Amino acid sequence: MIPILMYHQIADMPPKGTPYRGLCVPAKKFAQQMQWLKRLGYRGLSMQDLLPYLEGKKSGKVFGITFDDGYANVHDNALPVLQALGFTATTYFVAGHPGGHNHWDIEKGIPHSGLMNEQQIQNWAKAGQEIGSHTLDHVHLTQLPENEARRQIEASKYGLEAVFGVPVTAFCYPYGDESAAIREMTRQAGYTNATLTVKGLALKEDDLFGLPRVTVSGNIGLVAFLMKCLTQKEHKRRVKKEKQP
Numbered sequence: 040m041i042p043i044l045m046y047h048q049i050a051d052m053p054p055k056g057t058p059y060r061g062l063c064v065p066a067k068k069f070a071q072q073m074q075w076l077k078r079l080g081y082r083g084l085s086m087q088d089l090l091p092y093l094e095g096k097k098s099g100k101v102f103g104i105t106f107d108d109g110y111a112n113v114h115d116n117a118l119p120v121l122q123a124l125g126f127t128a129t130t131y132f133v134a135g136h137p138g139g140h141n142h143w144d145i146e147k148g149i150p151h152s153g154l155m156n157e158q159q160i161q162n163w164a165k166a167g168q169e170i171g172s173h174t175l176d177h178v179h180l181t182q183l184p185e186n187e188a189r190r191q192i193e194a195s196k197y198g199l200e201a202v203f204g205v206p207v208t209a210f211c212y213p214y215g216d217e218s219a220a221i222r223e224m225t226r227q228a229g230y231t232n233a234t235l236t237v238k239g240l241a242l243k244e245d246d247l248f249g250l251p252r253v254t255v256s257g258n259i260g261l262v263a264f265l266m267k268c269l270t271q272k273e274h275k276r277r278v279k280k281e282k283q284p
């Protein structure tokens with residue numbers, strides 16, 4: 040069983056009462072989580088680097104690190120930590136909005152937060168970190184006509200590949216909104232894996248286009264974090280599907 044961690048923002052949490060404030064994990068806390076996993080002998084890997092382990096071709100103490108949406112604070116606060124520890128990670132970019140902000144979150148009362156611009160995405164890739172796709176516009180894929188869903192999946196991949204000159208093989212369904220047809224479109228577009236917002240540890244028998252993840256909230260204490268990553272407790276809760284922005 041392999042934990043694939045799901046983060047959004049690496050930043051101080053907004054004031055109490057702010058919706059979804061747990062999506063922000065403070066930089067110090069993130070560093071502590073990574074350092075502890077390293078101390079326990081684990082290596083943090085991007086989806087590309089994790090794939091052979093998920094496929095059962097390699098074995099070892101590894102976990103996946105993913106960041107949804109592509110926030111600038113991930114570039115500023117997470118990248119130095121990853122580099123210091125020799126870990127790789129995947130950021131799923133909203134490909135149509137480099138340098139933009141989380142416009143899809145605003146109606147939910149989530150505070151404005153900037154996304155990485157092209158230079159920052161370039162830095163991310165140059166540092167050996169992976170560029171993944173989270174569609175062009177952070178859409179609900181199952182609610183779109185088929186040709187538009189396909190465009191969101193394909194054009195985000197090809198656009199990121201053209202601009203940044205790296206293969207884009209990792210995908211993440213916005214809001215965890217997917218179906219068998221959407222998974223098939225993702226596979227046909229040339230991706231090799233896709234993650235969900237379903238909670239749980241990834242198992243060898245899991246569909247590579249339906250990988251569950253471990254949600255890391257800004258509220259979580261260190262012991263609870265380690266328990267979540269390294270014990271089967273999380274696995275039992277996988278039936279509970281959580282809708283995340």
Ligand SMILES: [Zn+2]
Pocket residue numbers: 107108173177213214284
């Ligand atoms: Zn998202």
